[in-house]
Amino acid sequence: MTGSVPLEFTGERFTPECVREIWYEHWHRYALVQPWAQGRRVLDAACGEGYGSALLARGAQSVLGLDISPAAVAHARARYAGLPNLRYEQADATRLQLPAGAFDLVVSFETLEHVEAQEALLDGLCQALADDGLLVISSPDKATYGEAAGFRNEFHVRELYRHEFEQLLRARFAHVRLYAQRLLFQSAIWALDPPPGAEPAHYATAALDGQVQPGLDYAPMYYIAVCSRRPLPPLPASSWFGDRDESVYQHYNHEIRKNMAAGARIAELEAQVAQLQREQAAAAAPVPMPAPDAAPPAQPWWRRWRSRGR
Numbered sequence: 001m002t003g004s005v006p007l008e009f010t011g012e013r014f015t016p017e018c019v020r021e022i023w024y025e026h027w028h029r030y031a032l033v034q035p036w037a038q039g040r041r042v043l044d045a046a047c048g049e050g051y052g053s054a055l056l057a058r059g060a061q062s063v064l065g066l067d068i069s070p071a072a073v074a075h076a077r078a079r080y081a082g083l084p085n086l087r088y089e090q091a092d093a094t095r096l097q098l099p100a101g102a103f104d105l106v107v108s109f110e111t112l113e114h115v116e117a118q119e120a121l122l123d124g125l126c127q128a129l130a131d132d133g134l135l136v137i138s139s140p141d142k143a144t145y146g147e148a149a150g151f152r153n154e155f156h157v158r159e160l161y162r163h164e165f166e167q168l169l170r171a172r173f174a175h176v177r178l179y180a181q182r183l184l185f186q187s188a189i190w191a192l193d194p195p196p197g198a199e200p201a202h203y204a205t206a207a208l209d210g211q212v213q214p215g216l217d218y219a220p221m222y223y224i225a226v227c228s229r230r231p232l233p234p235l236p237a238s239s240w241f242g243d244r245d246e247s248v249y250q251h252y253n254h255e256i257r258k259n260m261a262a263g264a265r266i267a268e269l270e271a272q273v274a275q276l277q278r279e280q281a282a283a284a285a286p287v288p289m290p291a292p293d294a295a296p297p298a299q300p301w302w303r304r305w306r307s308r309g310r
Contacts, residue, residue: 054086172227
């Protein structure tokens with residue numbers, strides 16, 4: 001990677017400078033397919049900033065990254081210029097004109113929802129894919145990403161429900177494997193020296209009442225589909241991705257410490273306010289009037305002395 005000014009993050013295209021949840025989501029998709037790119041001709045349709053194409057190029061025979069934005073393409077060419085098997089070109093992913101069967105692996109992540117011509121996009125990707133190749137494509141789940149969260153992404157033109165996503169893919173591919181993706185808070189346990197023939201991974205989900213159920217019972221935030229005209233090769237049951245610096249935890253702990261310090265300071269200020277309110281109430285209290293039959297208060301000596309002199 002050569003030095004370059006980061007591409008401005010507008011919310012439309014992920015950049016590697018983004019942090020926390022969005023970083024995990026975008027990098028994980030490319031990390032999932034990196035082993036499948038080894039020695040293959042790869043197309044990254046709507047590659048954006050170019051980071052994913054560069055990751056896949058580390059083991060692929062060749063990688064072509066396409067994006068509709070000239071600025072994104074220029075940035076990618078400058079930032080990832082050191083990889084000889086990688087090139088970037090400007091193109092509309094819904095109007096692809098690529099040689100038939102030119103790629104063994106085609107990826108297009110978080111692209112479908114950005115375009116209205118979704119059928120044209122998929123037709124172009126299918127045309128470019130070799131007969132025994134793999135298409136890996138992702139899209140947010142409209143039910144979870146949009147409706148359940150009450151969130152509208154201004155850059156999304158047409159979000160899809162699961163059945164709509166599958167219909168588009170199964171109309172073009174005989175074999176489709178669907179994965180779910182979302183960030184989870186979990187405890188991880190893994191064998192440091194797994195024996196040969198170890199049992200498959202164990203998954204469990206529990207509610208706060210302690211009721212434990214087998215499986216990962218979560219509503220997907222995104223779907224990732226692996227598609228092929230021929231039977232799919234062996235694929236993993238799941239994929240786990242993280243960063244060793246644990247940036248999400250660092251941010252979480254930083255915010256917790258700030259909130260705890262702020263809470264202590266707020267308690268001090270509330271105590272001071274309460275004391276001031278008590279003092280103000282005491283100062284504003286009316287002076288009690290003497291009873292009618294009470295003796296008048298004694299006069300100062302100097303006033304009594306002056307009275308005798310008259």
